[in-house]
Amino acid sequence: MPSCTGLKIRLALHGCTNRPFFHIIVTESRFKRNGRHLEQLGSFDPMPNYNNEKLASLNVKRIKYWLGVGATPTNLVSKILGLAGLLPIHPRTYLETRRRREGLLQETAVAESEEARLKEQS
Structure with missing residues (x-):
């Protein structure tokens, strides 16, 4: 061995x-x-x-x-x-999860603001 x-x-x-x-x-x-x-x-x-x-x-x-x-x-x-x-869960896993979550929150916020802008125009 x-x-x-x-x-x-x-x-x-x-x-x-x-x-x-x-x-x-x-x-x-x-x-x-x-x-x-x-x-x-x-x-x-x-x-x-x-x-x-x-x-x-x-x-x-x-x-x-x-x-x-x-x-x-x-x-x-x-x-x-x-x-x-x-x-134990690797610390990098927590970081990647946090970044993905923040990215999704930003995407939804952008989509909501775009939707609100389109409603105002109509």
């Missing part, structure tokens, strides 16, 4: 052009992104489906094992694991 200090839980890119698909893998940090890996722990599909969902499948038992051994997840993997409830 490799030394536990350099283990990473990261995403390996698969799929084709304009249609990415990722495998969640355990590998040593010195290996390339799609190079050798020790084990595949799940998959992640970042393209929203018809319900606007991004799908992830996780082998929770093996992820807990590798986290216990000392593997460190990358930022994106820790965000996925945080949303799955295996890790």
Whole structure:
């Protein structure tokens, strides 16, 4: 078994052009992104489906094992694991949610003011 200090839980890119698909893998940090890996722990599909969902499948038992051994997840993997409830929610998730919410509020305010302006003109 490799030394536990350099283990990473990261995403390996698969799929084709304009249609990415990722495998969640355990590998040593010195290996390339799609190079050798020790084990595949799940998959992640970042393209929203018809319900606007991004799908992830996780082998929770093996992820807990590798986290216990000392593997460190990358930022994106820790965000996925945080949303799955295996890790604390990543702080970046809160920031992105806040920005999206503020953007939606601005869009609705602009739409309402535009609607009010059109009513005044008629």
